[in-house]
Amino acid sequence: MGDLLATLGLVAPFGSLRNDVRIHRPADVVWAVIADVGRVADWFPSFQSSRLSGTQRIVVTRNGVSLVENVLRVDHEQRRFQYSVVPNGAIREHRATVDVIDLGDETCLVTYSTDMVPAVLVLALGGGIAEALETLREQLEAAPPAT
């Protein structure tokens, strides 16, 4: 367990998780959706709404909880998006990185990495992220490919 190991001085008390999905669409197409960070609720079913406010993103979960997130990086060159949830009663530290990796065959791999404290909550976030990546894949692959 992350916390147990931390008390023994072995690792930081972070929970760390990576989700990924391969999408049969070009990396630029997929990146365009992810880089439109204020519209994450369009493909993240656990969010009922999302909006940008300056450098922050406010998402509202399906059960009505608002999360404020700092947008840390939207890197079009690397196709990398990074953000962190502003600490609240449950989440103490958080950083997430979403990468879109071109696989060179008109497909790409989306990786969604999350590190957070408390460690155990990363599992609960991961379930929502896995569902979101699958939704993203379904939405993009259902759309006709660009010609």
Added chain:
Amino acid sequence: MGRKILLFTTDQQRYDAWGVNGGAVARTPHVDALAAAGTTYRRCHPQSVVCMPSRSTIITGQHVSTHGVWMNGVALPAEAPSIARVLHDAGYRTAIFGKAHFEPFFDLFGRFRENALAREASTGPHRGFDHLELATHGPTGSLHYAMWLRANHPEMAAGFYPVLDDHFQVNAAGGGDTGAPQVKSNPIAREAYHTDWVADRAMAWLDTLDADADWFCWVSFPDPHHPWNPPASERHRVDWRDLDLPAGYIADPATRERVLDAKPRHWRQWYDGTLVANFEAPPRWVPATMTADQVREVNANVHIENELLDEAIGRVMGRVRARGWDQDTDVLISTDHGEFQGDYGLLFKGPYHVDSLLRIPMIWRAAPSSTGIGAGQVVPDRTIDAPVGLVDLAPTMCAIAGITPPDWMEGQPLPTTNAAPGRESRVLTEWDSSLFGVTMALRTICRDGWLATTYLPGTVHDGSEGELYSLADDPHQLVNRWNDPGLAGVQADLCADLRAAIAPPDRHARRPLVAPV
């Protein structure tokens, strides 16, 4: 009009909880009376020793590797096979009260229907249940009981022991008189405690049914699962200072450690506090530090909770009688898995397949109208020694309802006599976990008086480890005979049977882990 089905389950309850099974502290006359009028199974095992996989087995009638809920935190899909749906489709009214836990409690995003019902002021339907009113072990979360308690008795909601600590880990903080983990004096009024609430809600639903309705009512009490915080008004029932230590508690530390050292190494690692393999035990608690008085106090609280459970069962049975249904109602009583409760110097549960966690109560009081001599029925035996499992509950309910069990059910109707021909005489239990870098897998078979567990390669095991116990000679599984050359043939036979029965886990085929619990 058919036979009605009343299923009582508790949570994390040992075989010896009830008087009929040898419990000598808690007074349980209502359960004992039902057992006296029915059949008691003396060797019933769950197919997993943690909640979500085990409960998924109850509702599906499938082994863990089939329904796919391989550890806590894995959700059973809403469309998964369900005995409730089978009975609903056969014309039964169906309901569940109390702890369902087919979906994770940890639900940051509000993804799971069980957690959404009360928020939406809904009581279903879901999973084949027409009606659901859900509860867990306290006042947090968005299940019906928690929301009811916070809305109606907010001052009482604050009196529970906090199951999780500020890192959302199982809380190790000590309480009570002895500083035992997960123990607290709870000032809540008895009537507002979840045991009575669950019984009250079940009785209220029964009152809504037509007299000639066929119904399936699952009354699923959250106790005696930790936290051990029964209403303080009931603490007079059992004074921990008066209790003998449980038979499975090894008082001498050196002897205790020798017993643990003869088992696969994760036993001793957990005892020493160097490895916690699963979420269900507090990672900040070191079992080796537990005192005999702490064991007594935990047990006293459990006995009190068991008495309250018995009285709640008695109240529900009273309502069944008042409605005139008793003669036509089959009553099943079981739990989802056991609890160490001090055995080997341990508490809680985990990847440890011994009787503390494996041997559970199973009682079937068949509808009296179905068993009379002269009605062409075989008179049931009072006790059954053959191994049975929770996987057998769903097909048993099909048999009660006169329905052919669907092909997807893997169990068999519970035997009613010791001379039941053609019935499998083994019971299987699986453990799989993979949490924060610690992976563990156990496969267990109980057959012919032997209990054998094999270990698959994982974080601390190389796949050669195992446990083998003679249940008759070693009722507390103190002597691991896995490496006894004189038992090589027995071990090989049991392991071959086990391998044939349970395929190795395919981690890519597993349902996703989406929460700690």
